[in-house]
Amino acid sequence: MQWALAGGPDISPRGSMSPILPESELLERFSRLSPEEQERIAQLLGASSAARVAASESGPPSPTSPATEAIRRIRSDLEAITLLSVLTEAEREELACRVAPVAFGDGAFVVQEGATDRDLYLLTRGAAQVRVNITGSNESRAIAELSTGDYFGEMALLLGEPRKASVVANGSVEVLRVSREDFDVLLRGRPGIADELATELARREVELQAAKRSGMALLESLSEPERTDFLRRGREEDFAPGAMLLEEGAEGDRMGVILTGEAEVRVRTEGGGSRQVAILRGGDVFGEMSLLSGAPRTASVLALTRVSVHVVDKADFNAFLAAFPDVRGRLEQIRMQREGGLAAIRSGIEEEESRRRQRAAETRFAGRIRRLFGLGVPADASRLQAAPSTRCASGRLLFEYTRPTGEDKPLHNMEIELWHVGLIDTFLACSRTARDGSFELWYELPDGTDAVDLELRIFETHHEFTRDGELKLSNRLIQTIPGDQNVKAERVSFGDHRIPYWEYDPSNPMPRAMISDQGDPPQSFPTARSLMMVKVVAPLELAMKKHILQEVLTGKAPSLEQIQADYPESYTVKLERERPGYTRGDEFFGERMLNGLSAGVWDRDDANPGWWRVYHHWNSYEQDGIHVLPNVDMRFEERDGRMYPVQITLHLREPGVTQAHAETRKHTLTPADGERWLAAKRIARVSATLSAELDNHLVTTHHNSEQYAIAAYRNFRRNPLRYLLFPHLKEVVLIDHSSDSFLLGPNGYVTRATALTEESILERIHQVMGTLDWKNWSPIQPICGTHRYARVANLFWDVVSQWVEEFFDEHLQGITEHWYEVHQFSQDLVEHSAPDFLCRYLRSTADGKPPQARAWFNQNERMDLTVPRFVVNGVPRAVQPVTQTNIALSSDIENMKQVCRYAIFHATFKHTWANALQYVDGGEVVYNNLGLRYGDNGVFAPESDHSTAPTPKHATEALWISFMLTYGVYGVITKNEERDIHPRFVELLESRRGEFAALDFDIDTIQSRTNI
Incomplete structure (x- = not known):
């Protein structure tokens, strides 16, 4: 769109050359300048100002049209918007031609919360309120005031985010509305505008990160005892959206840690408004610096959503400092560093803004001169701005350790930046590493410098999803590499650098992540999760320490009954109180074997086709000779849809025997054996629980998920599969x-x-x-009417399968385009996989038939024995390759779908089932535990003979572990606390809530990853 200005040139959006004005018009315009400006022009033109002033009296100015006046008014309004100070006069004039003022009456909505329009609004006249809706009501609350010169909607314009708040006119209001299309015209004319405009947003982000670092620094600076003591103090409070958590200028009387929800940090601005400088989420700390300094609050904190906060009052904070006097000095250093850092940041921003204002003033002056004399934009302006960089820094990034084959492993597709390091660091260039780990970063010297001190910064990309499923990415610095200093040469090399990034532990034969004794893990737990664990563990640890100290102080350990009573009531204790004898009966025994911690594979009895068999083999391992752990062979039969035990065979060692493959004595017991049958079931329960904890829980979910996590995080950077897998694979290496x-x-x-x-x-x-x-692989199929685990597992498998199919359908192009990363993932997965193992039971080839060809064999939840194993360095490996090429074959795509289903299922549902039932199957020490002793009267002694039970110390530790694992849950799919799970997966799971509920299963218990 072009405007024809009366008495002046046509203003083209592309800045094309305009016709020369008549001399009379030029002189008239010259007369409007100040004497200093006239003198400067005269010097440039080689003429005296006096002559020009005299000549300017030759005629009156031309009349102006209404259109011209309107544009002048808009241009004047634009000059008052600080966000647009980076625009040249010509660009501001161009924008003025494209936008128009919009008026709103008192109480009218300028924008509404949740709207998805992408316009930027510039407040030119009047005032407005920022309001947020209060969840569960039709009311809203004001959280900020806007005045002339303020702007809002920049995140919607640049990133397309939904409106997080409404803006309501407070009296008559006039705004300028800038559409994304109009903004794009400016970007096409001068792409550098985007970077310059981003400075304002970057300032907000810098302050956000500074606020986050200060909060995290508080907790990270504390030792474990100090941190535990601090987190135990205070109380939990809930705040509605819009609530004021802290107010700027108020006395510092408390601090807080965000548990759930979001809050914003706002600072007052000139003119009575306020500006958002930070977003606080789960784990972020606020208000602590005011408690340390005694100064008034320097910002306000308001709830954006419903927020749960761990609040610590000033008295509790001071008591904490009194208990740990060394902490104050450390925290004071953090406070001073933060204040100094923020001061430097603000100083840098002010300096940059000062330079920008100076450039803008010079640009406006040059623009006035060009308009005065009818000159257009220089023809070579765009060419000069688009000139390529002439300096290059190159190098190559490699993983710290080589592949098992001895070859180097390049770090591909890593986000990297090149910086000049100084008092205020200067960004020079950014890029990604190539497949071979190499990189080239092209840059120019910063203004006013003839040399640079280089630093390479390596970033890791993280993601979140909005409620609408829109992807938001952010980069986090993970490592810096110092480069040469005082570099003047046009080319410089960083050489090859080995980066310790998601390394496999070379000392471990299993696929485990390398984490040194000093820490330095590739990830960290959210602070909210750590706080939750402290809250859960505190009362449990109090009970355990009391029991241990009681024995130390009195010389007499508490009884098992006293120990049990000091912990929360377990499921079996409660059930036994309501139905005496039931938990020791055959029906309950069969139900727990079928649906408890040890839920898994059931085979048919080869000798008795009407029976089912569950077998635990332990005698081939070295044992301590104190605890009893025989081979346990259980047989069941179905009656009325339930499984009942009919025979238990125990292969018992003699007490004190420790060697593997020891001689054993066979004991076969049935329900007719009375007390010995009860004892046999108790031994079988302990065997099943140990098998569940080691096999089902620790290995099949924890260590198994870890091997997929390491391979995924090492390789998926541009492939969309990262958004599917990462939310479910994170943090497992930490807990392992x-x-x-x-x-x-x-x-x-x-x-x-x-x-x-x-x-x-x-x-x-x-x-x-x-x-x-x-x-x-697939979940076990139901074998009887009450096989609840199998039914719930298959239902969840269906949900995961549907989600994986939908994800692949939507992202297939990106998945196949970056299939190289899948190939590298597969390569890592197989090369570091455990050696293939088949127990003697499965190696059986009686009648010349392998196990899978025999009627008793259950293939579900087992390795497919018909698939040949892949060999690495002469060793057959357990895990099969996903692909062996950089090209996505249709069969390999199906393989990758199966890997995703398998990994998500085990990291979420399978782990939940093995972990959440701890208090059911392991919450009563005399009923079940991980280790029975031979005892004074033999292993068939009754429960009342505590010489077979765990020692008091082991008993209290067992209960502590059981309840800690049950209650210590942070990270649930339906809650999506970290917002990194795509909402569609949650939606699919929610759509089947009724079907899960019909199986007496609550989907709100399904953990999003294995982190406990």
Whole structure:
């Protein structure tokens, strides 16, 4: 659209050359300038200002049209908008030709919360309120005031985000509405505008990150005892959207940690308005610096959504500092660093804004001169701005460790940036590494410099989804590499750099992530999750410590009954109180074997086709000789849709025997054996629980998910599969690393409280890992009417399968375009997979038939034995390749779908089932635990003989673990706390809520990943 200005040139959006004005018009315009401007022009033209002023009296000015006046008015309004100070006079004039003022009456909505329009609004006259809706009501609350010169809607314009609040006119209001189309015209004319406009948004982001770093610094600076003590203080409070959590200028009387929801940090601006400078989410800390300094609040914090906050009052905070006096000094350093950092940031921003204002003033002056003399934009302006960079920094990034084959592993598609390091760092260039890890970063010297001090910054991309499923990406710095200093050469090389990024532990034969003793894991838990764990663990740890101290102080351990009573009431204790004897009966035994922690594979009895068989093999492992752990062979029959035990065979060692493959004595018991039958079921329960914890829980969900997590995070960067898998694979390496010492190792609970030794536990883990593969895997099918686990598992498998199919349908182009990353993922997965393992039971070839060809064999939830194993370095591996090429074949695409189904199922539902039932199957120490002792009167002694039960110390530890695992849940699919799960998956799961409920299963318990 072009406007014809009366008495002047045509203003073209592309800045084309305009006709020269008559001399009389030029002189008239000259007369409007200030004496200083006239003198400067005279010097440029080689004429005296006096002569020009005299000549300017030759005629009156031309009349102006209404259109010209309107554009002048809009242009004047645009000059008052700080966001647009980067525009040249010509660009501002062009924008003025494209936008028009829009008026709103008192109380009218300028924008409405939740709307998806993409217009930017510039407030030119009047005032307005920012309001947010209060969940569960028709009311809203004002959270900010806007005045002339303010703007809103920039995130909608640039990123397309839905409106997070409404803006309501407070009296008569006039705004300028800038559409995305009009804005794009400016971008096409000068692409650099986008970068310059982004500075304002970058300032907000910098302050947001500064606020986040300060909050995290508080917790990260504390030792574990200090952090635990701090998090135990205070209380939990809920705030409605729009509620004021802290007010700028008020006295600092409390601080808070966001548990759930979102809040914003706002600072007052000149003119009575306020500006958002940060968004706070789960785990973010606020208000602590005012408690330290004693100064008034420097910003306000308001709830954007319904917010739950852990609040610590000033008195509690001071008590905490009194208990840990060394903390104050550390926190004061953090406070000073934060204030100094923010001061430097603000100083840099002010300096940049000052330079920008100076450039804008010079541009406006040049624009006036050009308009005065009818000159257009220089013909070579766009060419000069588009000139390519002439300097290049190159190099190559590699993983720290080579592949098992000995070859280097390049770090492909990593986001990298080149910076000049100084008092205020200057961005120079950005790029991605190529498939071979190489990179080239082209840049120019910053203004006013003849050399640069280089630094390479490596970033990891993270994602979130909006409620509408729109993807939002953010980069997080993970490593910096110092480069040469005082670089003047046009080409410089960083050389090859090995980066310790998601490395496999070279000392572990299993696919485990390398985390050093000093920490440095590739991920971290959200602070909200850590806070939740402290809240859950605190009362449990109090009980456990009381029991241990009681024995130390009195020389007498508390009884098992007292220990049990000090913990929450378990499921079996409650059920036994309501139905005495039921939990020790055959019906309950069969139900728990079918649907409890140990739910898994059931085979037909080869000798008795009407029976079912569950078998646990333990005698081939070294044992401690103190705890009893025989081979357990259980037979069941179906009656009225339920499974009842009919025979239990135990292959028992003698007490004190430790070697593997020891001689055993066979004991076969049936319901007719009375008390010995009760004891046999107790031994079988303990065997099943240990198998469930090691095989089903630790290995099949934790370690199995970890091997997919490592391969995925090492390789998926541009492939959309990252958005499908990452939400369900994150944090598993952290919890697995904790379990290495907490449960395993020489001092781990499983090592101390069960029959297995440290070496035999590792042997068992390695063997179970060798039986796990994604190829042709599916959940077990129901074998009777009450097989609830199988029905729920298959229902969830259906949901996951539908979600995976939809995701592939939508993102197939991106998946196949970046299939190279799938190939690398597959390569890592197979090369680091555990060696293939088949137990003697499955190696059986009686009658010349392999197991899968025999009637008793159940293929579900087992490795497909018909598939040849892939060999790496002469060793057959458990996990099959997904693909062996960089080209996406249709069969390989189907393979990748199956991998996604398998990985998501195990990291979410399978882990939930194994973890959430701890208090049911392991919440009563005399009923069930991980290790029975031989006892004073033999293993068939009744429950009342506590010489067979765990020691008091092991008993209280067992209950502590059981309830901690049950209650310590953060990360549920339907809650989507981190907003990284696509809403469509949640929607699909919600659509089947009724079907799950009909099976007595609550989908709100399905964990989104394995992190406990």
